[in-house]
Amino acid sequence: MTIERTFSIVKPNAVAKNVIGAIYARFESAGLKIVAAKMLQLTRAQAEGFYAEHQGKPFFDGLVGFMISGPVVVQVLEGEDAVRRNREIMGATNPANALAGTLRSDYADSLTENAVHGSDAVESAAREIAYFFSEDEICPRTR
Numbered sequence: 001m002t003i004e005r006t007f008s009i010v011k012p013n014a015v016a017k018n019v020i021g022a023i024y025a026r027f028e029s030a031g032l033k034i035v036a037a038k039m040l041q042l043t044r045a046q047a048e049g050f051y052a053e054h055q056g057k058p059f060f061d062g063l064v065g066f067m068i069s070g071p072v073v074v075q076v077l078e079g080e081d082a083v084r085r086n087r088e089i090m091g092a093t094n095p096a097n098a099l100a101g102t103l104r105s106d107y108a109d110s111l112t113e114n115a116v117h118g119s120d121a122v123e124s125a126a127r128e129i130a131y132f133f134s135e136d137e138i139c140p141r142t143r
């Protein structure tokens with residue numbers, strides 16, 4: 001199994017609920033290491049650029065409006081099979097379908113306000129990490 005990096009966002013509804021720490025605890029309990037992190041108020045342009053693949057979809061404007069409605073916390077998670085493992089911890093996009101004990105089951109308010117983002121592949125993870133972090137903001141763990 002290879003060590004991967006994935007990109008994650010604690011979305012504005014989860015920040016507002018004061019569950020940043022609870023979400024980080026889930027990552028750490030699952031063996032994912034936080035190797036970069038910061039809190040940001042996204043601009044509209046930043047949010048639109050991040051979700052460019054969804055431009056033109058009916059939910060795009062609502063998604064962007066939500067993502068700039070308050071601060072987010074962005075992080076890089078590192079570990080074995082990190083992309084898939086993080087998606088497992090997050091649960092299904094629609095919280096109605098998310099398994100009990102997943103982040104979205106516990107912290108999502110709706111399909112749009114679904115608490116967390118996580119990259120869906122190693123390739124998108126690399127692009128998303130580079131969108132928010134410079135190489136010198138990432139701190140590889142040596143122990």
Ligand code: RTP
Nearest residue numbers: 059063092093111112113114116117118119120
């Ligand atoms: P994410 O990118 O946020 O980790 O979520 P995902 O891969 O599970 O879902 P994706 O299809 O990439 O959609 C991105 C985000 O857009 C919102 N969404 N709303 N109203 C809708 O039909 C709808 N569909 C998606 C969600 O916030 C989703 O996480």
Ligand code: MG
Nearest residue numbers: 117118119120
């Ligand atoms: Mg996605």
